[in-house]
Amino acid sequence: MNGIALKPGQVDVSHGPILYLEDVSVSFDGFKALNNLSLYIDAGELRCLIGPNGAGKTTLMDVITGKTRPDTGSVFFGQTIDLLQMDEPAIAQAGICRKFQKPSVFDMLSVFENLELALATDKGAWATLFAKLNGAQRDRIEQVLETIGLVELRSQPAGILSHGQKQWLEIGMLLMQEPKVMLVDEPIAGMTHQEVERTAELLLSLQGERSIVVVEHDMEFVRSIAKHVTVLHEGSVLTEGSMDEVQNDPRVIQVYLGD
Numbered sequence: 001m002n003g004i005a006l007k008p009g010q011v012d013v014s015h016g017p018i019l020y021l022e023d024v025s026v027s028f029d030g031f032k033a034l035n036n037l038s039l040y041i042d043a044g045e046l047r048c049l050i051g052p053n054g055a056g057k058t059t060l061m062d063v064i065t066g067k068t069r070p071d072t073g074s075v076f077f078g079q080t081i082d083l084l085q086m087d088e089p090a091i092a093q094a095g096i097c098r099k100f101q102k103p104s105v106f107d108m109l110s111v112f113e114n115l116e117l118a119l120a121t122d123k124g125a126w127a128t129l130f131a132k133l134n135g136a137q138r139d140r141i142e143q144v145l146e147t148i149g150l151v152e153l154r155s156q157p158a159g160i161l162s163h164g165q166k167q168w169l170e171i172g173m174l175l176m177q178e179p180k181v182m183l184v185d186e187p188i189a190g191m192t193h194q195e196v197e198r199t200a201e202l203l204l205s206l207q208g209e210r211s212i213v214v215v216e217h218d219m220e221f222v223r224s225i226a227k228h229v230t231v232l233h234e235g236s237v238l239t240e241g242s243m244d245e246v247q248n249d250p251r252v253i254q255v256y257l258g259d
Ligand SMILES: Nc1ncnc2c1ncn2[C@@H]1O[C@H](COP(=O)(O)OP(=O)(O)OP(=O)(O)O)[C@@H](O)[C@H]1O
Pocket: 028, 029, 032, 033, 051, 052, 053, 054, 055, 056, 057, 058, 059, 060
């Protein structure tokens, strides 16, 4: 250890990575969806995960968020927090959140209220909506509205938003909880070209303060955001590197062409 005392809830990233997965295997009826997979995600980085269908990307996300328990291996959040000892809500509470492909905003509530709801704690959703916001909470919502580019639509019901805008609102709802790691599953599916560009800007603006792991099939999009790409194949890491490096790797070309 480096001698720095950590407060409860703090994540020890003093060695660089915020997520450590080592020798993780997951079997479904004898089939290895993850096979001795090891992966490290640095604090503040934006990582893209690619790989052909069935490579294990979703299973990997499920392991990190506690939905699926590995048969073997270790999964740590920072150097000291053992995620395999925690259930799904505890992992989310610790600061690892996941954005699923399909947006699930509340159509009848305004954009602002959706963000307000994301503040919901143990008091419950309705109590949160009717409670008076304090200054810090109001400032946080304003900041998030700015980040997701929905300031002007703040009073509109979420139901009138375009598909892309709903996705950004949902990212905003996750940001309200100030996660340290965001796992983002196929963020641009169904978006217009303009929305795709705006989503790239948004994800790029989020790195640094938090780590972002994006699973995406669209290679053009991956190229536009990724400094570092991990290629999964048959439940293991096939290779890692810049987009150019992985795209020119004969093993990557082979698994994609063979798909
Ligand atoms: N609950 C399950 N029961 C049985 N097999 C499963 C289960 N979940 C996943 N698998 C299998 O494990 C393998 C990895 O699946 P996974 O969904 O993680 O891949 P993926 O890389 O996310 O694929 P895609 O890009 O198609 O979403 C696949 O062969 C899949 O059929």
